[in-house]
């Protein structure tokens with residue numbers, strides 16, 4: 168039996184990925200830039216077993232549809248020239264599918280574990296490419312620190328991969344996650360993306376304007392320019408949510424506490440604290456700050472009605488194997 172276990176951390180996009188240029192290969196319509204978190208973690212064991220007739224995917228103890236897992240594993244099986252099915256056991260130490268990027272860490276851990284189980288020794292570049300098939304944001308969770316994901320130009324997606332931009336230790340920002348809802352989100356991001364690209368009137372402008380955002384964010388990260396990164400990140404976040412709201416049917420992930428957090432964080436920044444927010448396909452708010460602002464931001468978020476939990480995280484490392492062998 169070939170088996171291995173890997174862990175991966177979720178990441179949070181500062182310049183957002185939203186929209187696909189190819190559904191089948193899961194190629195993004197825009198590039199993106201993210202930070203990988205250290206506090207949250209997905210742990211995934213992959214066991215190839217010739218007794219299985221289909222892949223099995225067990226997430227936090229519950230059997231789930233294995234469709235996307237199989238699509239990802241097929242790429243690794245093809246590389247290994249085998250046909251053996253696998254049992255995948257995965258667990259998250261944070262709420263699943265509630266806008267905390269569980270699919271990102273999940274598919275990153277999956278491909279890293281499967282690669283080790285099969286003894287393939289793929290490069291991080293290839294692992295990122297394969298993880299993308301499971302979930303676009305997963306391509307970024309292969310790496311730690313600040314990560315940039317390319318839109319790519321090729322039709323086969325060979326250049327739609329992530330690469331590390333700056334190590335976590337080189338600019339140790341901190342993240343506070345205000346959880347405003349524990350339940351799973353009503354609409355998965357893939358479905359919401361499809362609705363947006365089909366019906367949002369601003370979609371072409373979103374795609375067109377992402378390139379300068381990416382350039383500005385990359386420059387800000389490399390220069391450790393917090394204000395410049397804050398400006399472009401908030402802009403990208405609000406632009407993505409405005410796009411979703413403009414689609415038919417509309418997609419609105421926020422609740423009252425989401426908006427209260429946004430306002431409070433903006434007020435803190437206006438008062439001089441180095442902090443800004445971002446929000447993904449869910450109601451949780453992520454505050455990104457310099458360490459000197461951490462305690463004040465945490466205190467402010469905890470005092471907001473509707474915030475059920477505040478989690479702190481630093482920037483984390485790459486996806487990695489933690490256990491190998493039969």
Ligand code: DP6
Nearest residue numbers: 180183184302303304356357447448
């Ligand atoms: C809002 O990576 O979950 O978090 O490729 O369809 O699996 P699929 O989408 P997914 O989308 C992430 C969207 C986002 C922004 C981001 O992470 O860049």
